[in-house]
Amino acid sequence: MQLNLQKNVGLAQKQATAPSPAFNVRGNAMRSKLPVQVASKAASAKKAPIARAVAEAEDKASKQFGVFRLSYDVNNEDKEMMKNWKKTINVAVTGASGTIANHLLFMLASGEVYGKDQPIALQLLGSERSYEALEGVAMELEDSLYPLLREVSIGIDPYEIFAGADWALMVGAQPRGPGMERSDLIQKNGQIFQVQGRALNEVADRNCKVIVVGNPCCTNALIAMENAPNLPRKNFHALTRLDENRAKSQLALKAGKFYTSVSRVAVWGNHSTTQVPDFLNAKIGGLPAMNVIRDNQWFKEHFTPKVAMRGGALIKKWGRSSAASTAVSVADSIRSLITPTPPGDCFSSGVISDGNLYGIQEGLNFSFPCRSKGDGDYEICNDFIIDDWLRMKIKAAEDELIQERDCVSHLIGREGGACAIGPNTPDTSVPGEN
């Protein structure tokens, strides 16, 4: 590995100069981590020879956009501003020229997600078709002068864009075209997430946290995870936080309380209309939600569909899907992993069901109530009460996720049943997101 690095003048120079604070580096002087890490990662990755990772790290540098492409002298910058900064983290975002990302990227760059002491490098994945739009996004990021945004690179190759990623926010997915069957959509997206999972496996940080937004997000997250055996299985999340947030706002509305008083709202299962926003364990003002609202019929017949159909209601009003609030929920998901969960509270995330105590089949990406110490890791909450009604709803979600998994067996190297999703299978896509 030494040999490889020494062959590479650019990288060797970065390494040699990294400890000193007063010279030109690409990025900032506090950031000596990427090339070394990529190389060591590559050594542990099965399919990536060191040379490739090194070449990619070099290549990555050449794809830095605009003002971020420059070597710059940190001596020119305000040392007071930077002295308590952490090391720069690499955040890869797919679907980076889309509307959800357009909100998310500016939230990330502003420091309101990872914190005001956390410089970040954005690595943006687009498609050939969207490459120019991606340049436009990078130009707007340049013009926003965010101090914490230290690097922006753009590209269309996941092996390049995921290199050294500490976080991969997988927003991009194939949208459902006119007349496209749901099974076709699962297949199409499955192939994308297989490729992207393999890329993560080869080049991402060995503890990369992955949040899948593109739908069907639970099954897409499962596919990415199964194709990235060198990353911890529990690092793969599917976004069900938007459902949680919507459930909280509906509970508040019904209770006549402000939404900040609502806590401990789990969303179980799939991000689809079979989703199970949990009112049994939810609290409002510290009391059980069911003691505050006292209307079982509303909970069972109105609350759940209202949350599931929220995206559709919004599209009817707004004429387009809910990009901003989706981005907010991604930001919330990240913050939930890097800040301690308040006692008694939880956050919802689609995670691997391995070892869960609720009897959900293992090997599924399933949304559970989770807790975190704020270290990027989490555990599934084990103290949620499940009554018969909740068990029945959760079982339906489990069945659906098993069915989705069966349709992508070939993409996850699994002996599975045949795909049973056909033209007559009820469409459980969340309206406005299919």
Next chain:
Amino acid sequence: MQLNLQKNVGLAQKQATAPSPAFNVRGNAMRSKLPVQVASKAASAKKAPIARAVAEAEDKASKQFGVFRLSYDVNNEDKEMMKNWKKTINVAVTGASGTIANHLLFMLASGEVYGKDQPIALQLLGSERSYEALEGVAMELEDSLYPLLREVSIGIDPYEIFAGADWALMVGAQPRGPGMERSDLIQKNGQIFQVQGRALNEVADRNCKVIVVGNPCCTNALIAMENAPNLPRKNFHALTRLDENRAKSQLALKAGKFYTSVSRVAVWGNHSTTQVPDFLNAKIGGLPAMNVIRDNQWFKEHFTPKVAMRGGALIKKWGRSSAASTAVSVADSIRSLITPTPPGDCFSSGVISDGNLYGIQEGLNFSFPCRSKGDGDYEICNDFIIDDWLRMKIKAAEDELIQERDCVSHLIGREGGACAIGPNTPDTSVPGEN
């Protein structure tokens, strides 16, 4: 005034209950200010009888959207979270269903603009055509669960939406239709800003800060100001901060430094292609920019048009105009007024030229370098060096703004020259923003 308030049961009740922390109020318990202030404002406003302002305050409450419409019990909320909060401020935003506002509103609601101790009430102005979209925006704000966002009201009547506004962010403007002459555009928008200025004059907070984004923003700000004689003239700003931010990123790019090292960049004059981004006074890493870049030809021939044409370049890439970075620059403008300007630095804003020491004709909205103590007020910097070249460029901008003003004389109650902008007048609209 007492009589009027006592007649009004809703308001009287709010007032009576306001000092106690443990009851239901519309909004939050810390906020007893609106009804009282509106009433006292109305008393000082020439055209607004108290009854009207009171009715409006009541009416406003009834327009609160969704979860924000509720009375809620602050006892249910985390007192620790709220104990150091300031009083809620009212922020009115026009063009609220548009793409710039769609970024801006979430930035405002997140607390990253006004601060994490500043609860806000958003008052969103749309049009009849966009009313449903406005509901969609409010729904997304509900689902984002921002703790600091205490109220959201939506409407299409500026007299309702500007009621009690501490800030008015005037993003909306008539876009230029196909074949529309620039003089027509100025007229059309002039009428909008005349109406909105009058509404501000009647119902906004007497120290309301106004930032005009809709183009032609300087002349629109002038019209609003002249129609709001009860508000301080210096409270009216036109957005030239996006130009400043773009200028900084271009200086950084040329100098090979990171943008955080660039300071003291003034934009003089109009937000149009006659804009004058000032490289003479600009600094890079604390040194004069001209000593760092040492390429006068680049400054004079490339830098200025590059900044002015940035919006057009972005549209070519991105296929739509720069909504996110515009919203960022509005947020920057607000922050510049509520945080002290660092010593030796400045921020650019289109402000009333009354009493300026640079010889610019009075009674124009003209972009100057400004400084603030962080109290919402500002002064024009008086220590900027003007050389012959800069003077010539500034003069051209001044001539243009006089010409624009002459075209709207009838809207600002002024004896002025005839409108000299015709089909043969060069079009100086910033590309992508006309």
